[in-house]
Amino acid sequence: MIEDLLNVNDYLRLAVESLYFTVIVDHKGIIRYLSDNYADILNIDSKKAEGMPVEKVIPNTRLIIVAKTGKAEIGHLFRMKNGQEVICNRIPFKNKDGTIQGVISTASFHDIKRIEVLSNQINKLKKENKLYIEQLNNLRNNTFSIQNIIGQSNEILEIKSILPKISNSNLSVLITGETGTGKEVFANAIHQLSDRKMFNYIKINCAAIPKDLLESELFGYDEGAFTGATKGGKKGKFELADRGTILLDEIGEMPLFLQSKLLRVIQEQELERVGGLKTIPIDVRIICNTNKDIEKLVSEGKFREDLYYRINVVELKIPPLRERLDDIPLLCDYFIQKFNRDNGYFISGISDKVYKLFEQYNWKGNIRELEHVIERACVMSSDSTLTINDFDFLLPRLIKEENNYSIREQGEITTLEAQKNQLEKEAIIKTLIHTKGNKTAAAKLLKINRSILYDKLKKYDIYL
Ligand SMILES: Nc1ncnc2c1ncn2[C@@H]1O[C@H](COP(=O)(O)OP(=O)(O)OP(=O)(O)O)[C@@H](O)[C@H]1O
Ligand SMILES: [Mg+2]
Incomplete structure (x- = not known):
């Protein structure tokens, strides 16, 4: 009807x-x-x-x-x-x-379980695929080139400007800097920019390999060198890097007995495998990375002075992130784009307040820490712009650091004088964080004389 x-x-x-x-x-x-x-x-x-x-x-x-x-x-x-x-x-x-x-x-709402199974399988395949792409890129020595070194601060621009010159020479380079500052990124770029880029770029972490295996890893071994040695012997990293570049990561961890052998190899440009009799000529560019103070190790007798001069023909000092705050916005954008691309996020940027927080933060883990902080915020955020709320996990760390300076004993009752001093100290630290360590600006804000500020910095052991 x-x-x-x-x-x-x-x-x-x-x-x-x-x-x-x-x-x-x-x-x-x-x-x-x-x-x-x-x-x-x-x-x-x-x-x-x-x-x-x-x-x-x-x-x-x-x-x-x-x-x-x-x-x-x-x-x-x-x-x-x-x-x-x-x-x-x-x-x-x-x-x-x-x-x-x-x-x-x-x-x-139909048969979600079946779709879930398929989706898990796809995710697994995607992960595998990502791994293969990474490995392929590594094999092609393609992981990092100079374009991928993000940073426009004077310090970074200066290093970038001398990089092509260094790369075109065969000089040994020592790259120093705190953990996470990008030493490996620069080492990769040197290889990429050099004529050696068609050949292998081999990396070995001296701290990650047990001391008694490091020698054969670096220099290889001949058949019968020790029980369990592979038939026909095995090439070491130096031989594998022939005509290319070797990165000796965490060189400060290399044991003394190997330092002597390394020095000989660098001087003679040839090596003998462990248990081997013949000398093998090698043509390898050496880059060493360290976050240790090697000069101090030399003075303590833990690092050979002659080797130090051999590897330190050119030194690249990578500054910590807190000394190049200008680079933070660029790095943030770079990482956000990367996470968007890799994970299908749609994050468009970061609010200004967050940058203010980042400027005050200590970044002990440098760019690696920044990368992880951004990744965490991208994963947890439910908005397209990352706001201060997405980074609230940083605040306790920030306050802890400030309190490390002020050595505040929570809840302790002290004399009025001591408590006044405590407050004064905290006020100075806060102001210095605000002025990014600029003492003149801090003195102005606090409305005190610069010389008085210096006296107080000394009094309270403030090194900001
Ligand atoms: N200038 C940069 N541009 C882009 N990414 C960077 C830059 N510097 C560092 N990174 C990234 O930061 C992370 C840490 O860098 P890297 O591994 O080179 O540090 P490192 O100095 O070798 O640290 P460690 O001493 O702990 O080995 C990496 O994921 C790297 O890709
Ligand atoms: Mg490294």
Whole structure:
């Protein structure tokens, strides 16, 4: 009977709801349609939800991001409020002039287990694929070139400017700097920029290999050199790096007896394998990395002075991140792009307040630490811009560091004089952090004479 027929909108509604959980938002993220089956899960009346901002109704939604970027997200796993996992498609639809009208999100509720199994398999394959690409890049000696050294601070620009000259020579280079400053990145770039780039770039970490194995790893061994030695012997890293470059990472950890052998190899440009009789000529460019003070090791008798001069023909001192704060925004952008690319995120940037925090932070782990901090924020953030809330895990570390300076004994009751001093000290530290260590600016802000500030720095052992 004709009066029993539903209108077309109702048909559409019924059809959609028998297939999907659906929500439609406009370009501002305001809900324009919410299917009843989804509204049930969200414990809300679908009619009441219409007109509300979607993030108020659906926690962790990515619809606003899609409405901003205009990039569809297909086949994403999404956990709904009731804990059920669904496969979700978020598709933007546009006006005739190309501007975004809104986004429709549909999640199918059929046979998710099967899809989950497939999705796990795909993820596993993706991971394997990533590993192979990395290995392939390593084999091609392609991991890092000078373009990938991010940084526009004077310190970095200066090093970058001399890098081509150094690379075109055969001089041994010693790269020093705190952990995570990028020593390896620079070592790779030197090889890439040199004529040796067609040949092997071999890296060996002197600290990671047991002392008694290091010799044969470096110089190889001949058949019968020791029980268990492979038939026909084995090439060492120096032979493998022939005509190319060898990176001796953490050279400060090399035991003294091997330092003598290394010195001989560098001087004679030939080596003998362990247990071997013949000398093998080698043509290898040597780069050494260390985060130790080798001069100190020399004075303690732990590093041979003559070897130190041999490896230290050119020294590249990579400054810590806290001395090149200008590089932080560039590095942040670089890492965000990288994580977006690798993981399909849509993070667009970082708020200014975060940069203020980064300037005060000590960055003991340098660029490696910054990379991890950004990665963590990208993973945890539910917004497209990273804000101070995404980095609140840094604040306790920051306060701890400040307190290390102030040696505050929590809760301890001391004399009024001692407590006044404590407060004065903290005020000076805070101001110096604010002025990035600039004493003149700090004295001005504190409205005291510069000489008085210096006296107080001395009094309180402040080395900021
Ligand atoms: N200038 C840079 N541009 C881009 N990425 C960088 C830069 N410097 C360092 N990195 C990244 O920071 C991380 C640490 O760098 P690297 O391993 O070279 O440090 P390192 O000085 O060798 O540290 P360690 O002494 O602990 O071995 C790496 O992931 C590297 O890719
Ligand atoms: Mg390293």
